Amino acid sequence: MARTGTQWRTRPNLPLTHYVDPRVYTDRSIFEEEREKILEKTWAIVCHESEAPNAYDFRRCQHMSGKELLVVRGKDMKIRVFYNQCPHRGNVLAYEPSGNARRITCIFHLWSFDTKGNCVEITREKEGFQDRLSRKDVGLREVRSETDMGGFVWVNVDDDCGPLDAFLGDSTEFLRGELTAAPLEIMCYHKAIVPTNYKLWHDTNRDLYHEFLHRQNRLIAMGQPGYLDRRYHLHVHGHVTADPSVNSYENIEKGSGVERRMGWPGGESALHKLCNLFPTVTYNMRPPALRIDTMVPLGPEETIVEFRGLGVKGDSPEERRERLRDYNSFWGPFGRNLPEDFIAIVGQSIGLNHGRGSPYILHGREEETPHSEVCIRHYFAEWSRMMGRTAADPFGELPAVAAE
Amino acid sequence: MTTTGTATREPRGEPTGSGFESLAEREKAVRELVARTCLTMDAYDFAGYLDLCHPDFRYTITTYSPELRKDITWLDHDFAGMETLLEVLPLHASDHFLRLVMSRHLGVYTVAYSENDTRAAVVSGLQVFNTARDGGVTELLAVAKYHDVVALEGGEAKLLVREVRLDTRMLGETGSLIPF
Numbered sequence: 001m002a003r004t005g006t007q008w009r010t011r012p013n014l015p016l017t018h019y020v021d022p023r024v025y026t027d028r029s030i031f032e033e034e035r036e037k038i039l040e041k042t043w044a045i046v047c048h049e050s051e052a053p054n055a056y057d058f059r060r061c062q063h064m065s066g067k068e069l070l071v072v073r074g075k076d077m078k079i080r081v082f083y084n085q086c087p088h089r090g091n092v093l094a095y096e097p098s099g100n101a102r103r104i105t106c107i108f109h110l111w112s113f114d115t116k117g118n119c120v121e122i123t124r125e126k127e128g129f130q131d132r133l134s135r136k137d138v139g140l141r142e143v144r145s146e147t148d149m150g151g152f153v154w155v156n157v158d159d160d161c162g163p164l165d166a167f168l169g170d171s172t173e174f175l176r177g178e179l180t181a182a183p184l185e186i187m188c189y190h191k192a193i194v195p196t197n198y199k200l201w202h203d204t205n206r207d208l209y210h211e212f213l214h215r216q217n218r219l220i221a222m223g224q225p226g227y228l229d230r231r232y233h234l235h236v237h238g239h240v241t242a243d244p245s246v247n248s249y250e251n252i253e254k255g256s257g258v259e260r261r262m263g264w265p266g267g268e269s270a271l272h273k274l275c276n277l278f279p280t281v282t283y284n285m286r287p288p289a290l291r292i293d294t295m296v297p298l299g300p301e302e303t304i305v306e307f308r309g310l311g312v313k314g315d316s317p318e319e320r321r322e323r324l325r326d327y328n329s330f331w332g333p334f335g336r337n338l339p340e341d342f343i344a345i346v347g348q349s350i351g352l353n354h355g356r357g358s359p360y361i362l363h364g365r366e367e368e369t370p371h372s373e374v375c376i377r378h379y380f381a382e383w384s385r386m387m388g389r390t391a392a393d394p395f396g397e398l399p400a401v402a403a404e
Numbered sequence: 405m406t407t408t409g410t411a412t413r414e415p416r417g418e419p420t421g422s423g424f425e426s427l428a429e430r431e432k433a434v435r436e437l438v439a440r441t442c443l444t445m446d447a448y449d450f451a452g453y454l455d456l457c458h459p460d461f462r463y464t465i466t467t468y469s470p471e472l473r474k475d476i477t478w479l480d481h482d483f484a485g486m487e488t489l490l491e492v493l494p495l496h497a498s499d500h501f502l503r504l505v506m507s508r509h510l511g512v513y514t515v516a517y518s519e520n521d522t523r524a525a526v527v528s529g530l531q532v533f534n535t536a537r538d539g540g541v542t543e544l545l546a547v548a549k550y551h552d553v554v555a556l557e558g559g560e561a562k563l564l565v566r567e568v569r570l571d572t573r574m575l576g577e578t579g580s581l582i583p584f
């Protein structure tokens with residue numbers, strides 16, 4: 001039965017945990033608070049170590065907090081991460097996305113830094129600063145980083161944060177075989193700037209109910225025996241995994257680039273494993289390739305989504321070509337899966353109409369299958385904890401219900 | 405200058421080794437072929453597009469990634485792969501079926517013929533535009549070059565190799581299900 005305006009706006013008869021106020025996805029003040037309370041306090045991947053494979057390589061990256069970063073591999077082969085910012089007058093140090101440099105020299109007044117972040121030259125130092133300021137006072141700002149879980153460079157811009165493994169807990173345990181059997185290597189990278197909230201992308205990554213959207217998923221996964229017998233597993237800090245799906249490529253069109261069955265060291269070729277890490281990272285292991293999603297939220301309704309395709313270091317050219325071909329046929333910018341997700345979340349954003357559209361977003365499915373929306377509820381439980389707000393009532397407008 | 409009769413068909417010359425009546429006919433066939441690949445794809449006439457392709461067709465979309473400092477291949481198909489892809493595309497959700505109309509704008513830069521006259525290497529500039537079905541606003545989606553090899557056999561031109569070499573790497577909001 002179609003509903004009147006009043007009925008349309010009436011909240012569902014479900015617990016507050018089971019739906020979200022749309023302003024959580026669109027409100028500027030909530031977004032700024034998320035930056036401060038979540039994005040600047042949490043670990044996230046900024047790149048893979050193979051993006052700076054050699055001594056003196058650097059990679060310019062953005063952290064989800066919005067901070068401009070410079071990932072540098074030193075002469076000692078250790079990776080360090082700094083703000084990509086000159087301590088003199090704040091110019092960015094690296095303009096190009098990646099490169100190799102023994103010294104990092106700011107183009108503006110030619111101050112130079114080594115790969116450990118020490119300032120090694122201030123042009124006309126004595127003449128300008130006499131003894132009032134010296135090189136040791138103007139080193140680069142180094143941030144907490146750890147290279148782990150498959151060689152990814154993780155960054156937390158909060159100096160006082162706990163270690164990465166405490167943050168991850170046991171959430172990545174079921175991928176340990178795939179991530180440790182052989183070193184990984186970046187195969188491809190692309191990004192998109194999408195007019196949507198970052199949480200909508202992450203919701204979609206978590207949510208296996210949306211596999212109905214994808215023809216390829218319907219063909220390789222949804223009809224397989226045992227598909228619905230899988231469960232979500234909830235981990236610390238809002239992370240979630242699902243039992244792997246067993247993919248069969250029998251039904252996929254021959255010659256489409258995805259019919260092959262190449263595997264992955266330390267894993268089974270038919271198993272597709274998803275690991276979603278609060279607030280922005282997804283590991284998507286579908287042999288023969290690993291996909292990693294990361295995000296840089298630019299505003300409540302603007303997000304950079306980055307995609308990395310990983311293969312195995314030491315792949316032969318033929319193996320690499322096949323991994324890449326399979327990856328791109330699903331997940332490249334010309335793939336058959338990824339553009340569909342984008343259409344749906346951009347469509348959601350149109351529907352949200354800057355918070356004035358849909359009165360609430362439902363995450364209310366409860367079932368012991370991968371179509372339960374507990375995966376998203378678990379995210380918002382962590383979100384609510386860190387924000388000190390209820391996602392269904394972020395501005396405390398429901399005193400009667402909240403008091404219950 | 406006469407405007408009628410055979411005088412306008414210069415340089416007529418001898419028939420070409422690849423079976424065209426003249427060099428001018430050969431040149432026209434090559435240029436038209438490249439243009440028709442755009443017109444058929446713009447019209448989602450996938451069968452028409454495949455008719456223009458050689459059975460040994462190889463299609464790739466490549467770019468250089470400054471992030472990784474290496475070339476990347478985003479799509480790589482032979483004739484059968486391309487045929488399969490184009491067959492199943494309409495079964496997918498795509499912005500280009502729902503919201504947008506894609507149009508390819510082409511300028512042929514250079515045409516170079518092989519010595520035995522059976523191949524032409526063609527480099528063209530390509531711009532791909534999206535026009536919204538609702539309201540009709542047009543936006544540039546991508547800038548690229550086609551590096552094509554055209555097979556010339558029996559007086560017919562067929563597309564043998566196409567490398568779409570992209571300058572643009574961020575492809576709108578959603579990427580593109582439909583190849584360029």
Ligand code: FES
Pocket residue numbers: 086087088089090091106107108109110111
């Ligand atoms: S801003 Fe970098 S040297 Fe002046």
Ligand SMILES: [Fe+2]
Pocket residue numbers: 204210214337341
């Ligand atoms: Fe999806």
